[in-house]
Amino acid sequence: MRLWLAAGFAAVGFITASIMFVFVINSTREVLSERSAELAIGRTYRLADRVGEPDSDIKTEVAASNGEGFTAWYFDPSGNLTRPATSSRLFEKEDAYAEVLTQALNGIRTSDEIKGGKVTLVGVPISAENGAPGGAIVGRYSRPEVLRSALDTLRSESLRAALIAVLVGSLLGVAIASAIAVRIKRLASKADDLASGDFDVSLPTGGRDEIGDLARSLESMRLSLKENFGVLTADRDKLTAIFDGLNDAVMVVDDEGPVRFYNSAATVLLDQGGLPPEAMLPQIKRASVEGFSAHPALRIGDRAYAMQARSLPDEKAVLVVVRDRTEEMRKEFAERDFVSNAAHELRNPLAGISGAIEVLQSGAKDDPPARDHFLNRLSADAERMSRLTQSLLTLARVEALGAGEVEVVDVTAAARDVEAAVEVPAGLDLILDVERDLAAKGDPTLLRQVLIGLVTNACKNTPPPGTVTVRGRRIGDAEMLLEVIDTGTGIPQAEVDRVFERFYRRSESRRQEGFGLGLAIARRMADVMGGEMGAHSVEGEGSTFWVRLPLIEQSETPIA
Amino acid sequence: MPENLNNAGRILIADDEPSVRDSVGYALAQEGFEVTPAIDGTEAAEKLVGDFEFDLLILDIMMPGRSGLDICREVRSRSAVPIIILTAKDAEVDKIRRAGGRRR
Numbered sequence: 001m002r003l004w005l006a007a008g009f010a011a012v013g014f015i016t017a018s019i020m021f022v023f024v025i026n027s028t029r030e031v032l033s034e035r036s037a038e039l040a041i042g043r044t045y046r047l048a049d050r051v052g053e054p055d056s057d058i059k060t061e062v063a064a065s066n067g068e069g070f071t072a073w074y075f076d077p078s079g080n081l082t083r084p085a086t087s088s089r090l091f092e093k094e095d096a097y098a099e100v101l102t103q104a105l106n107g108i109r110t111s112d113e114i115k116g117g118k119v120t121l122v123g124v125p126i127s128a129e130n131g132a133p134g135g136a137i138v139g140r141y142s143r144p145e146v147l148r149s150a151l152d153t154l155r156s157e158s159l160r161a162a163l164i165a166v167l168v169g170s171l172l173g174v175a176i177a178s179a180i181a182v183r184i185k186r187l188a189s190k191a192d193d194l195a196s197g198d199f200d201v202s203l204p205t206g207g208r209d210e211i212g213d214l215a216r217s218l219e220s221m222r223l224s225l226k227e228n229f230g231v232l233t234a235d236r237d238k239l240t241a242i243f244d245g246l247n248d249a250v251m252v253v254d255d256e257g258p259v260r261f262y263n264s265a266a267t268v269l270l271d272q273g274g275l276p277p278e279a280m281l282p283q284i285k286r287a288s289v290e291g292f293s294a295h296p297a298l299r300i301g302d303r304a305y306a307m308q309a310r311s312l313p314d315e316k317a318v319l320v321v322v323r324d325r326t327e328e329m330r331k332e333f334a335e336r337d338f339v340s341n342a343a344h345e346l347r348n349p350l351a352g353i354s355g356a357i358e359v360l361q362s363g364a365k366d367d368p369p370a371r372d373h374f375l376n377r378l379s380a381d382a383e384r385m386s387r388l389t390q391s392l393l394t395l396a397r398v399e400a401l402g403a404g405e406v407e408v409v410d411v412t413a414a415a416r417d418v419e420a421a422v423e424v425p426a427g428l429d430l431i432l433d434v435e436r437d438l439a440a441k442g443d444p445t446l447l448r449q450v451l452i453g454l455v456t457n458a459c460k461n462t463p464p465p466g467t468v469t470v471r472g473r474r475i476g477d478a479e480m481l482l483e484v485i486d487t488g489t490g491i492p493q494a495e496v497d498r499v500f501e502r503f504y505r506r507s508e509s510r511r512q513e514g515f516g517l518g519l520a521i522a523r524r525m526a527d528v529m530g531g532e533m534g535a536h537s538v539e540g541e542g543s544t545f546w547v548r549l550p551l552i553e554q555s556e557t558p559i560a
Numbered sequence: 561m562p563e564n565l566n567n568a569g570r571i572l573i574a575d576d577e578p579s580v581r582d583s584v585g586y587a588l589a590q591e592g593f594e595v596t597p598a599i600d601g602t603e604a605a606e607k608l609v610g611d612f613e614f615d616l617l618i619l620d621i622m623m624p625g626r627s628g629l630d631i632c633r634e635v636r637s638r639s640a641v642p643i644i645i646l647t648a649k650d651a652e653v654d655k656i657r658r659a660g661g662r663r664r
Contacts, residue, residue: 344622352579359583363590370586377579 002181006173013169017162024158028151033117036143040120041111043070044139048124052132059083062137069142077134079105096121097138104136118143183211191218199226249322251276252315255288260317269300269322280307280320287311287318297325304329334501341503345388345515349381356381391517395502398446398524406530408552409447411438411482415470418451427464430455434472440480440549442529447549450522450533454484454545457518461543462488474551482547490539499535519545570594570613574604574628575620575646584618601626608635617643 047065051058051074058074062083065072073091074083079101081091091097096114103110104123111122120141128134190203203219206212240263243250249266251259253276262270269277276284279300286293287309297304303326310319356374364370415434424430440447451470458468466487475481491499491506498504500523505516526533526547537543571593575581578599585595596614598604602625608617617635619628632643 348577349579352577352583355583356579359586362587364586373582374579374586377582381579 002174002177005177006170009169009173009176010166011169013165013167014162017158017165021155021158021162025151025155028154029117032143032147032151033113033120036117036120036141037111037113040070040122040139040141043141044072044122044124044137047072047139048126048137051137052126054132056133058133065139071140071142073138073140075101075105075136075138077105077128082135091138101136101138104138118148180211183207187211187215187218194218194222194225197229199229247323249320249324251320251322252312253284253318253320255316255318260315266322269305276320280309280322283307283309284318284320287320297329302326338502342392345503346385349385349388352381353378388515391515391521395517395521395524398521398528401524401528406441407443409440409442409444409549411440411447411472411480411549412436414444414447414451415472415482417448418455418470421448421452422455422459424468425459425464427466428459428462429467430459431467431469433469434482435474438472438474438480439552440529440531441552442531442549443525446525446529447547450525450547451482451484453518453522454547458484458486458488458543458545462486466542475548478551480549480551482549483544484546485542485544487542490541491535491537491543492539493537496535496537500533568592568594569615570596571616571618572596572598572604572607572612572614573618574598574601574623574631575618576600576623577620580620580646600624601628601631604631605634612639612641614641617641619643619645621645621647 043065047061050056050061062072062074066084073081076082091101094114096112100110100112100121100123104125107125109122109124111120113120122139122141124137124139126132126135126137186204190201193201199222203215203222205215205219207215243263244265246263246265249269250261250263251266251269252261254260257275259266259270259274259276269280271277277300279298283293283295283298288311291311292309294306294308296306298307299305303324305322306325307320307322309321311317312319356377360371360374364374412434415432419430419432422430455468455470462468468487469483469485471483471485473481495506499506500519501516502520503516504520505514523533526549529549531547531549533545533547535543535545571588573581573585573588573595574597575584576599581597581599585597589595596607598607601623604619604623605626608614608631617632619631621628628645628647632645635641635643
């Protein structure tokens with residue numbers, strides 16, 4: 001910019017100087033030529049007048065007129081060169097001389113310029129009357145060297161002036177360009193800030209010229225960009241918050257492979273390199289080709305996901321929405337298992353009952369020992385079905401319970417109550433180790449049932465001699481822990497969590513009378529009371545089943 | 561066991577459901593068979609060690625200890641004794657076939 005402007009100014013200076021130069025030189029030359037002609041004509045005329053006077057001494061007159069670039073020749077009427085008595089070679093060699101001479105001899109005054117105006121020729125006829133000699137005078141005026149050198153000086157001065165004009169023009173160009181450039185540069189750097197997303201730097205809007213206008217336009221652009229950007233940012237933050245609030249994983253996967261966007265639920269799905277899990281790739285590929293694909297239960301590790309993939313052709317990407325169905329499916333399976341287990345548990349005694357009836361009908365009724373045996377069996381089966389139905393009803397009822405009304409449970413008293421209610425087999429000791437005045441939030445009936453169940457279980461699973469301990473204590477300010485600890489056979493690690501499943505019976509306890517519903521019911525009861533239930537066990541050493549309940553605040557503990 | 565053909569057949573019945581076990585056992589005994597009951601898979605397996613002398617095995621599938629299918633598979637590998645599998649579940653049929661059984 002600076003250089004271009006400097007060059008422009010220089011060019012303008014140069015052209016101006018050149019035009020002036022040509023103009024001055026030409027007009028000077030013209031003026032000089034005119035003056036030369038005038039001079040030549042004047043001198044020649046004067047000489048001719050003097051020669052034309054009677055008794056004039058031609059020789060003296062001609063000689064006197066010569067000088068300062070002026071030369072004169074006198075030709076007699078017959079055209080012979082008389083004065084000066086030098087050679088007439090010029091007149092023989094150059095047509096211009098001969099022409100002027102001829103014209104003059106024929107009585108016509110003429111003048112002519114030769115050698116580019118440097119030399120003026122003048123021819124003047126001389127009268128032959130009244131004693132005049134006749135003939136003609138030819139004058140030649142050659143512009144003196146002084147004038148020529150003056151012209152040269154003028155030329156070189158003009159040239160110098162042109163050079164100075166070029167130089168000054170260049171410098172001026174650079175200066176003006178710099179002044180403009182500084183302001184534009186300042187604007188440009190602010191515009192760069194704008195481009196890089198910094199909308200908070202205001203632009204210098206001073207100046208009433210075009211640059212000032214530009215700055216004001218940019219400034220108003222900045223303000224509207226800032227506003228729009230703010231709106232966009234807010235929208236984006238809102239969307240991100242919505243996406244991150246979703247339980248479903250949302251990803252936008254590039255057709256090339258990498259994940260372009262994902263919400264927080266998707267974080268667990270992505271592998272180390274930030275790529276979607278391999279199991280999803282075929283579905284994503286299919287979606288990008290066919291536009292859509294879905295899978296109801298994709299297994300990734302030990303979890304199951306429902307996924308939908310939809311192609312975004314404009315984005316060259318695929319939108320993937322993934323929902324974790326693991327818990328849902330676990331529940332579905334558990335429900336299915338529960339129904340099938342319940343049916344099975346009901347059908348077993350029914351099969352026994354049908355068998356016994358069939359045997360009785362086909363003859364055993366007449367065989368008293370057999371009859372008594374099968375009648376007893378019938379009674380036992382019926383009783384078992386009744387107990388099972390009772391348990392199922394209890395389970396159904398407990399599962400239907402919402403968070404019940406919170407009552408105050410005197411845990412210390414409840415434990416003593418349980419000691420009285422459970423029949424402890426011979427060889428087993430039941431030990432109560434419950435802190436005094438322990439009161440929890442809960443339901444006294446439910447807690448009693450839970451404790452009776454746990455202590456009964458512990459007794460069943462502890463071969464004598466052994467102990468079953470009921471321990472209750474505060475944990476921190478807000479909770480209490482109630483434990484039923486036995487010294488029994490224990491439960492293998494793999495089965496500890498499963499014992500709370502409905503109808504789960506450890507192979508060891510198959511022979512026993514339970515249905516595998518007791519612990520499921522107890523855990524549900526603990527949930528209903530706002531508590532928690534769990535177990536830990538060491539095989540061969542014993543098991544601990546624990547219930548965690550919220551403590552009642554001390555102030556509202558009405559212990560009798 | 562051809563030498564026993566003229567005698568009453570010997571039958572092992574393994575079922576953890578006492579009423580089923582007793583009624584099937586009683587009915588078969590009434591027909592003159594010699595019935596040996598087993599209250600679960602464990603006891604059944606104990607009675608089937610080595611060269612057992614049963615002409616027919618009646619096994620329940622779902623039993624504590626070892627399942628009927630498990631015993632069936634093991635016995636099949638060393639004997640062609642007829643085996644009747646008892647099941648209340650339709651879905652078990654495939655498992656029985658895989659254990660070497662045929663549907664009757």
